[in-house]
Amino acid sequence: MTLYYTLVFVILMVEMVSFFFLVTxxxxxxxxxxxxxxSTSDIIARTQHTLKIVFVxxxxxFIDSVNRVYRVQQDVSASGSTGTVITTGADRTEIQARKFYSQRNMYLCGFTLFLSIILNRTYVLIVDLLATEDKLTTLKKSAVSASAIASKDEEIAALKAELKTKDVDLETLRKQxxxxxxxxxxLGDQLNALESAGSDTPKKDM
Incomplete structure (x- = not known):
């Protein structure tokens, strides 16, 4: 395996470990x-930018390995259509080796690219889930505070109604x-008038 395909394999292993870490x-x-x-680290942002270039x-x-697989398949088909029979073991081994290496490189690059897409999507979904859970916690706190405010409003309304009733009772008592x-x-005036009338009657008799 050449150096760059070895690096691709290392990246694939790192992606697998990262994926298991994400789903843990x-x-x-x-x-x-x-x-x-x-999300906020500059080092991670630079690393992600570098990885994008690496994935390019x-x-x-991957495109080159697909092309190599296609060319090997064309060589095998051409030899079959022209009636050329591969009799020597070296030729057969060479064709099989070319086919194996080209397919191995295609699968290696393809799985690395596919897993990178899965990792990106999983990361985005987890970040969205955490943001949603934070919003849910905030809404629960606001709902608790709103219910407390509603209970306070009901208590204030009840106190206002009671105060209004007390005002009506006080007004009735004042009128009474x-x-x-x-x-x-x-009655005092009538009593004074009777007393004054009673005091005037003996004087007239004298």
Missing amino acids: PLPFNFRRRLFHFI FILIL CEGLSAEYHK
């Missing part, structure tokens, strides 16, 4: 801190007091 159930706080660090080269290697006071003054 971790504590929520640790996962949130980790993905927040990954892997795509070129005014009526009783007026009646008292009226």
Whole structure:
């Protein structure tokens, strides 16, 4: 295996380990801190930019390996259509080796590219899930505060209704007091008039 295909294999192993790490159930706080660090780190951003360039080269290697597989298949088909029979073991071994290496390189580059897409999508989904869970926690807190405010509003409304009832009772009591006071003054005036009338009657008799 050449050097660049060895590097592709190393990248594939790193992707597999990263994928298993992503799907491993971790504590929520640790996962949130980790993905927040990954999302905000400059080093990770530069690494992702470099990996994009590397994956472009892997795509070129994939296209080249597909082309090699196609050419080997064409050579085998051409030898069969012309009636050329491969009798020597060396020729057969060479064709089989070319076919094997070209297919191996195609599968290696293809799986590396495919797993990179899966990793990217899994990372995006996990980040969205963490953001949704944060929003849900915030909404729960706001719902609790809103229910507390609603209960306070109901309590205030009940107190206002009670205060209004007390005001009506106080107004009724005030009117009753005014009526009783007026009646008292009226009775006082009548009593004074009777007393004055009673005091004038003996003087006339004398």
